[in-house]
Amino acid sequence: MPDPQSKSSPERARVPMGVAAVAILSILGAFNSYQVSQQLAQSGGDPYRVSAARERFAAAAQRLPPGGVVGYISDLPCEGCTPAPGTTGGLPRRQGGAMTVGAGLRNAGNAAFVGARYALAPRLVAPIPEAPTAEWALGNFSQPDDFAAFGAQSGFTMIADLGNGVVIYRRSKP
Amino acid sequence: MIPIILALLPPVALGWMLVRLLLPPDRKGPVWLRWIFEISLGAGLGAGITSCLFFLLLAVGVKGRVPLLVVELGCEAGVLGVAAFFLKRRSSLSDGRSMESSAPSTVAAVRDSPATGVSMWTWLLRLAALVALVIFSLSCAARNSANPAGEWDAFTIWNLRAKFLAGGSESWRHAVIETSSGALHPTYPLLAPSFLGRTWLVTGNDSPEGALAADLLFTFATLGLLCGAVAVAVNETAGLLAALVLLASDNFAAQSVSQYADVPLAFYILAVTMLLAIAFKREWPPPVLFLAGVFAGFAPWTKNEGQPFLIFACIVAIWQLRKRAGWMLLGALPGAAVTALFKIGFARGAENLFPPTLAEAASKMIEPARWTQILSSFGGNVREMGVPWAHPILLLAILGATLGFAPHARARLWIAMPLAGLLAVDFAVYLVTMSDLSWHLATSNSRLIMQVWPALLFAFFLTLRAPVLPQPAAAAEDKQKSDRRHRKR
Numbered sequence: 001m002p003d004p005q006s007k008s009s010p011e012r013a014r015v016p017m018g019v020a021a022v023a024i025l026s027i028l029g030a031f032n033s034y035q036v037s038q039q040l041a042q043s044g045g046d047p048y049r050v051s052a053a054r055e056r057f058a059a060a061a062q063r064l065p066p067g068g069v070v071g072y073i074s075d076l077p078c079e080g081c082t083p084a085p086g087t088t089g090g091l092p093r094r095q096g097g098a099m100t101v102g103a104g105l106r107n108a109g110n111a112a113f114v115g116a117r118y119a120l121a122p123r124l125v126a127p128i129p130e131a132p133t134a135e136w137a138l139g140n141f142s143q144p145d146d147f148a149a150f151g152a153q154s155g156f157t158m159i160a161d162l163g164n165g166v167v168i169y170r171r172s173k174p
Numbered sequence: 175m176i177p178i179i180l181a182l183l184p185p186v187a188l189g190w191m192l193v194r195l196l197l198p199p200d201r202k203g204p205v206w207l208r209w210i211f212e213i214s215l216g217a218g219l220g221a222g223i224t225s226c227l228f229f230l231l232l233a234v235g236v237k238g239r240v241p242l243l244v245v246e247l248g249c250e251a252g253v254l255g256v257a258a259f260f261l262k263r264r265s266s267l268s269d270g271r272s273m274e275s276s277a278p279s280t281v282a283a284v285r286d287s288p289a290t291g292v293s294m295w296t297w298l299l300r301l302a303a304l305v306a307l308v309i310f311s312l313s314c315a316a317r318n319s320a321n322p323a324g325e326w327d328a329f330t331i332w333n334l335r336a337k338f339l340a341g342g343s344e345s346w347r348h349a350v351i352e353t354s355s356g357a358l359h360p361t362y363p364l365l366a367p368s369f370l371g372r373t374w375l376v377t378g379n380d381s382p383e384g385a386l387a388a389d390l391l392f393t394f395a396t397l398g399l400l401c402g403a404v405a406v407a408v409n410e411t412a413g414l415l416a417a418l419v420l421l422a423s424d425n426f427a428a429q430s431v432s433q434y435a436d437v438p439l440a441f442y443i444l445a446v447t448m449l450l451a452i453a454f455k456r457e458w459p460p461p462v463l464f465l466a467g468v469f470a471g472f473a474p475w476t477k478n479e480g481q482p483f484l485i486f487a488c489i490v491a492i493w494q495l496r497k498r499a500g501w502m503l504l505g506a507l508p509g510a511a512v513t514a515l516f517k518i519g520f521a522r523g524a525e526n527l528f529p530p531t532l533a534e535a536a537s538k539m540i541e542p543a544r545w546t547q548i549l550s551s552f553g554g555n556v557r558e559m560g561v562p563w564a565h566p567i568l569l570l571a572i573l574g575a576t577l578g579f580a581p582h583a584r585a586r587l588w589i590a591m592p593l594a595g596l597l598a599v600d601f602a603v604y605l606v607t608m609s610d611l612s613w614h615l616a617t618s619n620s621r622l623i624m625q626v627w628p629a630l631l632f633a634f635f636l637t638l639r640a641p642v643l644p645q646p647a648a649a650a651e652d653k654q655k656s657d658r659r660h661r662k663r
Contacts (some may be wrong), residue, residue, distance in 0.1 A: 016295055016643055018576025022415055022569045023302035029422030029564030030309040037427065050323035051382065067344030107304035118329045121380075122341025124348045 017036030057138075059162045063121055064136055070120060071128045071137030073150055073169065078107030078127065108142070116140050128154045139167030178387045181376035184246045185369070186391075188253060189220025190261020195257040197463040201300060203410050211402025213448070214395040221391065222472035223249070225368035228339070228375075228513045233520065234334065237342040239375050281417050282618035296411065296641035303401075303414045306421040310430075314390065317431045322382055324389070324433030331358050332366050333433055334387050339364070339371030340380060350516070352523030363513060363520040365476040366435040383656045385433055393430045396441040397421070400628045402634045403448035407455065411641040415573065416631050423566045425559050425624040436621040439476045440628050445469040446487050447629040451636055455495070460501040463491070474513045479625060484510065490588060526608055535606040541562045544611060551615040555623050570634055573641075583637035590633040593626045
């Protein structure tokens with residue numbers, strides 16, 4: 001079989017031509033990928049507000065014990081907060097390589113819960129029925145309300161209203 | 175950012191020292207490429223070792239930054255001592271002998287030797303790779319601004335578990351035990367969460383920048399390893415071309431800052447593949463086989479897909495090496511043992527991925543619609559790896575047409591067998607999955623292809639003829655002299 005790299009000039013020119021073509025197309029391909037990434041960034045970053053949750057719950061993170069289980073109280077329904085084992089419950093699922101913003105989100109309560117859970121980890125944030133022995137609880141509210149009454153329903157006393165719908169509760173003494 | 179870099183230094187240094195110790199130096203090609211190759215390989219090795227150490231310390235009840243750093247730095251001191259001893263011994267065994275053993279033995283090696291000089295074409299190719307790298311980095315930055323905390327699985331699985339692990343004795347078990355609101359998939363392997371947890375513990379802050387840095391470490395190590403490994407196995411031009419094709423692959427760019435465990439797994443699969451190829455070329459030196467085994471052992475510690483890969487890699491090693499495969503199996507032991515310890519001793523939870531009965535599995539497997547749906551998904555995801563006019567497969571086709579395939583290309587195909595085996599297992603899992611097939615394919619198929627993509631690129635470049643770019647007249651003269659010297663020898 002003839003060696004395409006050790007023959008006549010046109011054949012020898014094939015290698016640099018091929019290499020140049022691959023190099024140029026690769027750069028253009030990488031640039032196209034960059035444009036797709038930019039479109040993603042421009043379409044609105046942090047669709048689940050996870051980074052925003054980190055800032056929002058920063059004060060609560062300072063006041064809650066560093067570990068253990070923390071109860072979760074919210075005015076937002078959270079159907080996916082207690083998924084059955086091996087499922088994603090009501091939590092949104094990814095479509096293809098990118099997240100579907102909003103479409104897969106069953107309700108804002110799920111996103112609020114996921115954000116709070118991630119922001120307060122390594123504490124294990126769990127809805128009150130799943131955290132019967134939790135001494136502390138986090139309130140995560142979407143609008144002004146009677147936060148103390150929300151806590152009292154679950155047997156908790158409001159300790160601090162940190163603003164922006166973030167409340168800290170402690171289990172009421174019998 | 176400086177504390178994060180300082181926190182990542184010990185693993186990278188540990189891995190790099192081990193690579194220097196176990197992998198005989200190759201004097202082929204430019205020095206900077208050899209450094210990229212060794213440091214990239216060392217970064218993944220160090221990340222794997224420190225993730226195992228961190229998990230084992232947690233498992234025996236040792237917590238805190240100081241004990242962790244004492245253990246890590248102790249390991250480094252030990253490796254440094256052994257390395258110093260062997261390097262001294264190696265250099266005292268006369269430079270001449272080592273030069274002879276590492277002297278370029280193939281035409282490709284002679285072509286790339288420093289005596290041949292660097293042509294303008296090579297400089298242009300280097301420039302092209304640099305431009306593509308800058309664009310890729312900008313793409314990473316844009317994707318990170320779209321999802322600063324990573325994508326969905328990052329903050330619900332991988333990084334959430336890392337936070338639990340970094341939390342110490344009170345919370346680390348949340349990462350491995352199924353609770354209604356704890357980490358999803360507590361039986362998923364722990365390399366990525368453990369490495370990130372360790373990094374967060376060392377920095378004292380669970381910052382998103384730390385998670386991004388740990389993720390990017392693997393992304394750029396994969397890129398550097400592919401470029402360096404192909405340069406070592408073929409030549410610099412091929413190495414740069416391999417890097418360019420990977421930089422143009424959309425599926426790699428999409429996962430670059432997702433903060434999942436797929437890029438780390440892609441790194442370990444590539445490392446095993448290229449170390450086996452290097453071992454083959456150097457007539458199976460035990461240290462290289464041992465190192466290949468270590469990386470193979472980290473694959474199941476990274477993701478469940480790593481389990482079949484480890485099995486296939488070991489089968490191929492036994493087939494090719496017979497008794498010498500023992501070195502590779504020995505190397506795989508630590509990673510496999512830590513994975514087994516985690517799975518059997520600590521992880522609690524059910525994945526419900528497989529049918530409960532064989533009959534149910536068989537009924538799913540004989541449904542033609544499932545076969546066509548899976549095939550079409552694989553096809554679609556391969557198609558989506560790039561725009562048609564710069565698709566990575568098109569780029570490879572251009573290279574295949576212009577360079578041609580090496581005469582012994584078929585004899586090297588065994589390198590890709592573990593990759594083919596892994597893809598076959600992925601296909602079989604889709605066939606029997608209990609999850610909704612459309613959802614399962616949509617959420618994972620592109621990532622599974624990406625896991626093997628860098629290693630497939632490496633295997634492809636291994637089968638090509640070494641690309642030789644035109645050289646300046648003086649360099650060509652040097653090359654002729656070098657060729658003559660080599661022939662006389």
